Amino acid sequence: MAGITYSxxxxxxxxxxxxxxxxxxxxxxxxxxxxxxxxxxxxxPDVLIINSAHWVCTxxxxxxxxxxxxxHCVADEAPExxxxxxxxxxGDAEMGRAILSEFEADSIxxxxxxxxxxxxxxxxxxxxxxxxxxxxLAVVLVGTVPSSDIDECLKAGTAIRRAAEGLGRRAxxxxxxxFSHELVRGPTEWPTRDRQQLDHEFIQMLTxxxxxxxxxxxxxxNDAVVGEMGGRNLATFLGCLDETSARAYTGKQYGPYxxxxxxxxxxxxxWQT
Numbered sequence: 472m473a474g475i476t477y478s479x480x481x482x483x484x485x486x487x488x489x490x491x492x493x494x495x496x497x498x499x500x501x502x503x504x505x506x507x508x509x510x511x512x513x514x515x516p517d518v519l520i521i522n523s524a525h526w527v528c529t530x531x532x533x534x535x536x537x538x539x540x541x542x543h544c545v546a547d548e549a550p551e552x553x554x555x556x557x558x559x560x561x562g563d564a565e566m567g568r569a570i571l572s573e574f575e576a577d578s579i580x581x582x583x584x585x586x587x588x589x590x591x592x593x594x595x596x597x598x599x600x601x602x603x604x605x606x607x608l609a610v611v612l613v614g615t616v617p618s619s620d621i622d623e624c625l626k627a628g629t630a631i632r633r634a635a636e637g638l639g640r641r642a643x644x645x646x647x648x649x650f651s652h653e654l655v656r657g658p659t660e661w662p663t664r665d666r667q668q669l670d671h672e673f674i675q676m677l678t679x680x681x682x683x684x685x686x687x688x689x690x691x692x693n694d695a696v697v698g699e700m701g702g703r704n705l706a707t708f709l710g711c712l713d714e715t716s717a718r719a720y721t722g723k724q725y726g727p728y729x730x731x732x733x734x735x736x737x738x739x740x741x742w743q744t
Contacts, residue, residue: 472641473635473636473638473639473640473641474632474635474636474640474641474642475631475632475635475642475643475644475711475712476511476514476516476641476642476643476742477511477514477516477643477644477740477741477742478643478644478646478708478711478712478740478741478742479507479511479598479602479643479644479645479646479708479738479739479740479741480645480646480648480650480705480708480737480738480739481504481507481521481598481601481602481645481646481647481738482500482504482597482598482647482648482649482731482736482737482738483523483524483525483593483594483597483598483647483648484497484500484597484649484731484732484734484736485546485548485549485552485553485593485597486552486658486731487500487501487504487597487601488544488546488552488553488556488593488596488597488600489552489553489556492552494658494659496658496659496729496730496731497729497731499726499727499729500726500727500729500736500738501601502726503725503726503727503738504598504601504602504725504726504738505601505604506725506726507602507725507738507740508601508602508603508604510725510740511602511643511740512602512603512607512608514641515641516608516641516642516643517563517608517609517640517641517642518563518566518608518609518610518611518635518640518641518642518643519599519602519603519608519609519610519611519642519643519645520566520570520610520611520612520613520631520635520642520643520644520645521594521595521598521599521610521611521612521613521645521647522612522613522614522615522644522645522646522647522704522707522708523592523594523595523598523612523614523615523647523648523704524594524615524647524648524649524699524700524703524704525592525593525594525595525615525647526591526592526594526595526612526613526614526615527614527615527617527700528614528615528616529616529617529618530580530616530618531580531581531582531614531616532571532574532579532580532581532582532613532614532616532619532627533581533582533583533584533613533614534567534568534570534571534574534581534582534583534584534611534612534613534614535562535567535583535584535589535610535611535612535613536562536564536567536568536571536583536584536585537562537564537584537585537586537587537589538561538562538564539559539560539561539562540558540559540560540561540562540591540610541558541559542557542558542589542590542591543555543556543557543558543590544556544557544558544590544591544592544593544595544596545590545593546593547592553593553596556596558591558596558599558600558606559606560599560603560606560608560609560610561606561608561609561610562609562610562611563609563610563611563640565638566609566611566634566635566638566640566642567583567611568583569634569635569637569638570611570613570630570631570634571583572634573630573631573633573634573637574627574630576630577626577627577629577630579619579623579626579627579630584612584614591612594647594648595612595647597647598645598647602643602645608643613627613631613707615700615703615704616703617700617701617703619703621689621690621693621701621702621703621706624702624703624704624706624707624710625686625706625707625709625710626710627707627710628644628706628707628708628709628710628711628712629710629711629713630710631644631707631710631711632644632710632711632712632713644708644711646704646705646707646708647704648698648699648700648704648705649698649699649731649734649735649736650670650673650674650696650698650699650705650734650735650736650737651666651667651669651670651696651697651698651733651734651735652696652697652698652699652733652734652735653666653696653697653733653734654732654733654734655732655733656732657732657733658731658732659730660730660732660733661730661733661735662696662730662733662734662735665695666695666696666697666735667728667735669692669695669696670696670728670735670737671728672692673685673688673692673696674724674728674737674739676688677722677739677741678721678722678723678724678739678741679721679722680719680720680721680722680741682709682712682713682714682720683714685709686709686712686714689702689705689706689709690702693705693706696735699734712741716743718743718744719743719744720741720742720743720744721741721742721743721744722739722740722741722742723739723740724737724738724739725737725738725739725740726738
């Protein structure tokens with residue numbers, strides 16, 4: 472069936488990037504992201520749509536429309552960790568333009584990214600690497616827009632879902648972000664206990680298919696945990712989910728909930744039964 476076949480949250484801490492150099496505390500996050508990728512690839516999707524917290528597009532929702540993605544990924548904030556790793560994936564310009572058409576229909580300001588010189592941020596590259604290590608899928612990137620609010624992000628997720636359905640694509644949507652995200656110095660530092668508990672409650676709500684409840688609670692939850700990029704990626708993820716559908720959602724957390732510099736991270740997947 473066409474549409475968003477899996478909706479994922481896939482973290483991207485830069486210490487995950489080069490696996491051979493990854494510290495022990497992120498290895499479970501790497502391994503569980505690989506496992507999640509194996510599961511979703513087995514369903515034969517057409518395209519992986521990644522909404523990265525680190526591709527920041529100030530005003531407009533930019534969407535990649537290149538036929539191919541070729542470049543080198545540098546983590547601008549931590550080049551000592553990801554210093555120019557080569558990548559190559561197919562693009563899907565038709566999917567990108569379909570998303571932009573749906574944005575326009577909802578009065579969401581968008582624009583195509585067709586630059587041959589565009590280089591991926593590490594929030595796009597890290598989950599692509601572990602979800603699709605052999606680069607078999609087409610990839611479309613969607614930027615994160617600080618000028619948007621949570622309601623617009625929810626609308627954008629719904630527009631992405633409509634675009635996949637209308638085009639007949641079997642699409643995986645991945646929000647590349649953390650849950651709690653009030654950062655502190657010290658890579659092994661955890662979120663506060665209260666924020667960890669809120670993260671666990673939110674993840675449980677999602678993986679048990681309580682989508683309407685998750686959407687209703689989201690703004691309160693997001694304010695309390697200081698969501699990454701103001702919670703915009705998680706809100707776009709929520710918008711991809713259709714709580715009005717007759718087909719129920721279920722989900723799974725892959726691997727443990729882990730820390731990184733005060734953030735809370737977990738790999739989760741939701742799908743309809």
